Amino acid sequence: xxxxxxxxxxxxxxxxxxxxxxxxxxxxxxxxxxxxxxxxxxxxxxxxxxxxxxxxxxxxxxxxxxxxxxxxxxxxxxxxxxxxxxxxxxxxxxxxxxxxxxxxxxxxxxxxxxxxxxxxxxxxxxxxxxxxxxxxxxx
Numbered sequence: 001x002x003x004x005x006x007x008x009x010x011x012x013x014x015x016x017x018x019x020x021x022x023x024x025x026x027x028x029x030x031x032x033x034x035x036x037x038x039x040x041x042x043x044x045x046x047x048x049x050x051x052x053x054x055x056x057x058x059x060x061x062x063x064x065x066x067x068x069x070x071x072x073x074x075x076x077x078x079x080x081x082x083x084x085x086x087x088x089x090x091x092x093x094x095x096x097x098x099x100x101x102x103x104x105x106x107x108x109x110x111x112x113x114x115x116x117x118x119x120x121x122x123x124x125x126x127x128x129x130x131x132x133x134x135x136x137x138x139x
Contacts, residue, residue, distance in 0.1 A: 028060070030072065030074060031104045035106060042132075044128070056109055070101075072093070074093075078129045
């Protein structure tokens with residue numbers, strides 16, 4: 001069960017709401033940054049800019065408050081590999097406390113930017129996804 005550290009940060013006071021903990025908009029931003037890291041590891045260095053990724057589903061479970069000054073780390077792993085998509089899980093933990101603050105599950109589709117439609121995952125992406133897979137790959 002391989003995982004990848006995809007985000008390391010701190011909860012700044014300006015990220016907190018009137019109740020004193022990180023506002024949901026900043027959880028989403030941290031998870032989005034983690035997604036860019038994970039998808040970059042899957043796609044590798046791309047130079048032509050013809051393909052991208054399109055998120056089609058997000059689900060976030062908030063587990064523990066994240067106060068100002070909290071050091072946070074997100075680790076990610078692939079949970080499903082489809083024909084043209086990958087599903088993955090992000091877990092945000094306190095870097096020092098190891099408490100889980102939030103978990104996000106995401107489904108992302110490989111996307112042809114000119115044709116505006118999904119494309120099949122190539123062999124290299126599939127291999128890299130399998131290396132970060134948390135279960136058995138789909139056929």
